[in-house]
Amino acid sequence: MPELPEVEVVRRGLAEHTTGSTIVQAEVFHPRVARNQLGGTVEIEINLAGLKISEVKRRGKFLWLELADAALDPTGLCLLVHLGMSGQMLIKDPEAPRNPHLRAKLELDDGKEVWFVDQRTFGYWWLGELHDGAPTKISHIAPDLLDSQADFAAIAHNLKKRSKDIKRLLLEQEIVSGIGNIYADEMLWAAQIHPQQRADRLSIKRLENLLECGREVMIKALAQGGTSFDALYVNVNGNSGYFSLSLNAYGQTGEPCARCGTAISKIVVGGRGTHFCTNCQRRR
Structure with missing residues (x-):
C-alpha cells in the first residue's frame, strides 16, 4: 500500500497539473470507487462538474482536492482520494489508450484528464465537507511526520x-x-x-x-x-x-x-x- 512518501509524491504531481483547473466532467466506471459515498456514483458525477480545484492537500496516506466555485471562492467541499493497495492518480491526454483498470476520471478545462486506475479496487473517492482544514471523513486521522503542526x-x-x-x-x-x-x-x-x-x-x-x-x-x-x-x-x-x-x-x-x-x-x-x-x- 502506498505510504506517506508515495502519497505525497502523487499529491505534488496533482498540485502541479490541476491547481486552478475547472472540472468539466467527472465519470465513475466502477461502483467500488463510490462505495463510501452517500448517493453513490451519481453524487460524485453531478456535483463535481463546474467546480475548480483550488488546492491539493494530504494527511498521512490520504489526499484531497479542495474545491472552489467559478470565482475561486471556497465551497467547503473536497474530493478525498484513498489509493488503497494499488490506486494510481494519473495525468493523461484524452487520446491516451484506456487502461483496463480505469475506475474513474476527471476531465479538466485545459484538456487534461485525471485518471483513477486501481487494479485491486481497494481505493475510493469521497466527495464531502471540510472541517478545520481536513475532510470530515478523516477527522480521526492524526497528524503525520511531515506535518508542520506535528508535536x-x-x-x-x-x-x-x-x-x-x-x-x-x-x-x-x-x-x-x-x-x-x-x-x-x-x-x-x-x-x-x-x-x-x-x-x-x-x-x-x-x-x-x-x-x-x-x-x-x-x-x-x-x-x-x-x-x-x-x-x-x-x-x-x-x-x-x-x-x-x-x-x-x-x-x-x-x-x-x-x-x-x-x-x-x-x-x-x-x-x-x-x-x-x-x-x-x-x-x-
Whole structure:
C-alpha cells in the first residue's frame, strides 16, 4: 500500500497539473470507487462538474482536492482520494489508450484528464465537507511526520502511555499517520529499536528520536520518488520511485545490516512481515 512518501509524491504531481483547473466532467466506471459515498456514483458525477480545484492537500496516506466555485471562492467541499493497495492518480491526454483498470476520471478545462486506475479496487473517492482544514471523513486521522503542526513531544508521550509493541502502534493512524509496514521497519532500524519493544518501556527521549528518524526516512524517500516494488505504485506521470534501493531493513532478509553486518531477520508482528537487525535492535 502506498505510504506517506508515495502519497505525497502523487499529491505534488496533482498540485502541479490541476491547481486552478475547472472540472468539466467527472465519470465513475466502477461502483467500488463510490462505495463510501452517500448517493453513490451519481453524487460524485453531478456535483463535481463546474467546480475548480483550488488546492491539493494530504494527511498521512490520504489526499484531497479542495474545491472552489467559478470565482475561486471556497465551497467547503473536497474530493478525498484513498489509493488503497494499488490506486494510481494519473495525468493523461484524452487520446491516451484506456487502461483496463480505469475506475474513474476527471476531465479538466485545459484538456487534461485525471485518471483513477486501481487494479485491486481497494481505493475510493469521497466527495464531502471540510472541517478545520481536513475532510470530515478523516477527522480521526492524526497528524503525520511531515506535518508542520506535528508535536513530536506530545506524540511521544501518547506512545509512552501504551503497552503494545511499538511497531503495532506506529501502524495505528490515530496516533501518528502515514506510516505503513515499509517505513515502520525503516524508522525502527534507524532508531535501533526492536519492533516488539513495548512502547511504555521506551524513554520519551528514545521515542522522540524514533519520530525524528521517521521524518528523516520519509524525507529521503520523497527525494527518490517513494518506494516501488512493482508497477502498481507510480507517480502522476506513470514513473516509479527508487527508494527501494536505499532500504536498510524492509525486504532485506538475510542481507548484512548496513550498520553492523549481522544478517537482517524477519518475524511477524501484528500479522505483518517485520524486518530488523537482531544485534542493533535488541529487545529490552
